[in-house]
Amino acid sequence: MHRHAALDEPIFENAVFAIGILRGSGWNDSGDAPVPGRRIVPAIDRADPSGFVPVMTAGRSFNKQVLQGTWKSYGILAAIGLLVTALTSYQIGITKRLTDELVALASERTPFLLLAELCAMMIGAALLRQYQQYRQNGIQLHIQANLDRLLASSIEPVTITRTETPRFKNELNIVRFSFQSLSGLYLSFMQITIAVISVGTYTILIFKQVWYLPFVIFLLNAPKWLQEKRMARDRFAFTVRTTELVREKTLLQDLLFNPSSFAEQLVFASKAFIMGRWGKAYAEGMKQEQSFNRRESVRKTGYACIAVFAQATVQLLLIVGVVRHSITIGTYVSVIAAAGVMEASLMSLAAYAGQLQHFKLTKSKVTGFLTEYMREGSTKELKGLPGGKPRTIELKDLAFAYPDRERPTIRQVSLRIRAGESIVLVGENGCGKSTLAKLIAGLHEVDSGMIFYDGEDLNQLDRRRIYEEVSMVTQDYVNYPFSIRECVTMSDVPDIARYEEVRGKYPYLFPEGLNEDRVVGLDRSGATQLSGGQWQKLAIARSLYKEAAVVVWDEATSALDPETERRLFLDLMREDQARSLIVITHRLNVCPLFSKVVVMQEGRIVEQGRHEELVQAGGKYRRMFDAYSMEEARTQYGSVSTAV
Numbered sequence: 001m002h003r004h005a006a007l008d009e010p011i012f013e014n015a016v017f018a019i020g021i022l023r024g025s026g027w028n029d030s031g032d033a034p035v036p037g038r039r040i041v042p043a044i045d046r047a048d049p050s051g052f053v054p055v056m057t058a059g060r061s062f063n064k065q066v067l068q069g070t071w072k073s074y075g076i077l078a079a080i081g082l083l084v085t086a087l088t089s090y091q092i093g094i095t096k097r098l099t100d101e102l103v104a105l106a107s108e109r110t111p112f113l114l115l116a117e118l119c120a121m122m123i124g125a126a127l128l129r130q131y132q133q134y135r136q137n138g139i140q141l142h143i144q145a146n147l148d149r150l151l152a153s154s155i156e157p158v159t160i161t162r163t164e165t166p167r168f169k170n171e172l173n174i175v176r177f178s179f180q181s182l183s184g185l186y187l188s189f190m191q192i193t194i195a196v197i198s199v200g201t202y203t204i205l206i207f208k209q210v211w212y213l214p215f216v217i218f219l220l221n222a223p224k225w226l227q228e229k230r231m232a233r234d235r236f237a238f239t240v241r242t243t244e245l246v247r248e249k250t251l252l253q254d255l256l257f258n259p260s261s262f263a264e265q266l267v268f269a270s271k272a273f274i275m276g277r278w279g280k281a282y283a284e285g286m287k288q289e290q291s292f293n294r295r296e297s298v299r300k301t302g303y304a305c306i307a308v309f310a311q312a313t314v315q316l317l318l319i320v321g322v323v324r325h326s327i328t329i330g331t332y333v334s335v336i337a338a339a340g341v342m343e344a345s346l347m348s349l350a351a352y353a354g355q356l357q358h359f360k361l362t363k364s365k366v367t368g369f370l371t372e373y374m375r376e377g378s379t380k381e382l383k384g385l386p387g388g389k390p391r392t393i394e395l396k397d398l399a400f401a402y403p404d405r406e407r408p409t410i411r412q413v414s415l416r417i418r419a420g421e422s423i424v425l426v427g428e429n430g431c432g433k434s435t436l437a438k439l440i441a442g443l444h445e446v447d448s449g450m451i452f453y454d455g456e457d458l459n460q461l462d463r464r465r466i467y468e469e470v471s472m473v474t475q476d477y478v479n480y481p482f483s484i485r486e487c488v489t490m491s492d493v494p495d496i497a498r499y500e501e502v503r504g505k506y507p508y509l510f511p512e513g514l515n516e517d518r519v520v521g522l523d524r525s526g527a528t529q530l531s532g533g534q535w536q537k538l539a540i541a542r543s544l545y546k547e548a549a550v551v552v553w554d555e556a557t558s559a560l561d562p563e564t565e566r567r568l569f570l571d572l573m574r575e576d577q578a579r580s581l582i583v584i585t586h587r588l589n590v591c592p593l594f595s596k597v598v599v600m601q602e603g604r605i606v607e608q609g610r611h612e613e614l615v616q617a618g619g620k621y622r623r624m625f626d627a628y629s630m631e632e633a634r635t636q637y638g639s640v641s642t643a644v
């Protein structure tokens, strides 16, 4: 596993490079979106076939990308910050002169002139602060967008094995939350600089008048720093602890408001049940949040008392000075004002210290997440397939267990798939067909010596090259809220000739009477909803549009009417293709069309061969086929009642 020595380096650089990732993210330095190619392939940086830039060296480029488009605003903000500090410290000087002038009352005109000057300064500072806020909001939006883009491009797992777990979902949620809070931190660095300048200016200003006072102020504000640091740590731990609960709440709420769940809510009268669950999660969340807030408030109150004590101490020292005539009233008033600003700046510095703590924790969380779930180590030594397209895929005594399961799901599976072969996987529910199909497609982590593409061990190959040659319809394929053409091509610049070719060969896969620019689904206004079968047909068309060497369909035709299904398979087999087809189905009537039938049971292959051979052998497949044919006949001729 890649070890990040960076953990010991200065926080900022360190944290960003820790999350700083991959050049192969598909997001180039200029920030342009990757231009989609002819075929659907994963986003790969061709200039860097290794794909993985060790995290340590990627820090600078990460910062550059996060801060992209904000440099000018940063410059302006820094200038405004300095100007505001200058103006406010100048105001304090005027206040001192004004007070001394009032006490002495040497001239009647001077106090009014000084007041006018003070007002002008105050208006100037107020205007600058507003502009500063406006600019800061702009930077925040920019950084947030850059961070979102970076996060999206860095979440690119090489395999799906560890991502199909509840734990992954939780961790991903924490990472998303952490990334969101990073934008505030980037702004903080600017504000820290301004606050440090402000503290420095006021320290000198006060020091010149009452030399020991700045030290007293520093000392009295120290506990605030410790408090902020502790609170940030506790808040982060609380967030991590409660993500699962927050996720459950959102999930249940989505269920309540999801249009597709309304029918079930009506028919099964399940709304009260779901609402009950939601209410419980909500109440628990509130209880935990309130109890955390209570503890935080108690702590804050303690520190607020310390702050009052600090202010009173400063006042006391100054009053003693006035009483003993060691300072003037003007000095008293101006130092009180300066001390107030200095304390406020120290407070905000303390708050930033808390944010830095949060950043440090975020860093270790994100680093851990990316190391565990995303690209691991260098892929430099990995290679592509010698011939580009795989001609044989071989499974040798393949065994596979899901991370959170004790028993293996796939055991001792040996199978050879040649280019152009069509294989149908059959077996009872849960026997491991989908898992095997994903293993064949290279989507799961496996030990070496079990899966070979053209004789090369899968673990020695760059998986992204494998994925370029695989097309798939999974059981939980996505219904995209795009136009029909986009759903098939998944591109802004599709290969129209290829699209037309697929449309010409398989016209029945495209919804009749709908323009291909028509947006489908329920998520966009004016979109057209499709039937289950129509969605499935689009998913099939998408898998055919990609000219892949290996096509895997996991119950991809389950929602198709039998006639269309048969026609599709016949059309597909008729094509003179070097493509391998791996199909999972429970509709055994299509099995005779395939060159090989593979029968699975409890994670093992128990029979394989041509349909006729297996029927003749009279084993498990024969029994399954007979049962299926009988069932088919019954549904076809309505013989259930006659049989009774």
Ligand SMILES: Nc1ncnc2c1ncn2[C@@H]1O[C@H](COP(=O)(O)OP(=O)(O)OP(=O)(O)O)[C@@H](O)[C@H]1O
Pocket: 164, 165, 402, 403, 404, 405, 409, 427, 428, 429, 430, 431, 432, 433, 434, 435, 436
């Ligand atoms: N992501 C996962 N994590 C843990 N276990 C899983 C996961 N996916 C599937 N399984 C388990 O692996 C076993 C095989 O599942 P698989 O989906 O491969 O079966 P299948 O033969 O395709 O079933 P079906 O015909 O119902 O689709 C099941 O016991 C299932 O619970």
